[in-house]
Amino acid sequence: MFKWIAVVVVLAVVVVLVLAASRPDSFRVERTVRIQAPPEKVYAYIEDFHLWPQWSPFEKLDPDMQRSFSGAAKGLGAVYAWAGNGKAGAGRMEIIESTRASRVTIALDFLKPFKASNTAEFTLLPRDGATEVTWAMFGPTPFVAKIIHLFFSMDGMVGQDFETGLATLKWLSEQG
Template identity: 55%
Template sequence: MLKMILLGLLGVVVLAVVVVLVLASRKPDEFRVTRSILIAAPPEAVFPHIEDLQAWQAWSAYEDKDPDMRRTLGNPSRGVGATYAWDGDGNVGAGQMTVVEATAPSHVRIALDFTRPMQAHNLADFSLQPEAGGTRVTWTMHGPALLITKVMQVLMDMDQMVGRDFAAGLAKLKTRVEADAPRP
């Protein structure tokens, strides 16, 4: 009797794994998370807060997740070639970001190389577009969706999880910039 129960449980587990893998195989080969906010300031006032990786400590939501994480800023801290490495607890993991494009005052592209809790290589794009009332700042992260990423997408809503952090960071960026910037 115990053997049949164990075989039944094993069958359920195998079936669950197969279902998750089938669902994961149907996910797109790339992922994309995007959030935006309107900041009541001109693009020239917003751009330095994004291009200068040292400035991120004042607004990035990930800074709040682990205030004790170890940070290493490269020299220079702004513009193409600027780097920022972090090593923290399970909430933020470890990795490095490198500014690979900076077109003032409209666009910044950052290469994100995560090393822990798993390896991933993604891009983050910041678009700054003038709009009535200020600047529309759009933060997008995109990259390849490997099998593990696809499995995670089946089990949790990554857009909501990462998007929540982006929205919180953009809200802090808005507060920071609007406190110091001239109105558009």
């Protein structure tokens, strides 16, 4: 009896490992919203980490989160670090590319609850008097993450948060 249980467990592990090995080596999650405001107005909320508490859903994960800012005040070279509860975790963001009113690229390093280095990117495209804003996050998928992604998708983990953040960014940008 124990022999059959062991065989089933070993087979299950082998199947999981084979499926994980077949997963992509990288991931990408993105959401887009149309905002009835000029790109410059929307860009101002994205390039300044001091304004993120007004719209980023991740800022609400821990009301006691510790934040620090360094580098440039905003735009290229601006750095934002945080440390919070288990939901918020800890990490650091740095704006590594900033093209006025059209693109912000951020190096995103998570330290807790797990270590990961990804890229977040915001693109702003003028469209018929409005701005189409895309928030994307992408990065490598190490083998352990491939196993996790068999059971939990990155899109499922952060896609709704991106939608919430973009909806709030839309509301803020369309005011006055």
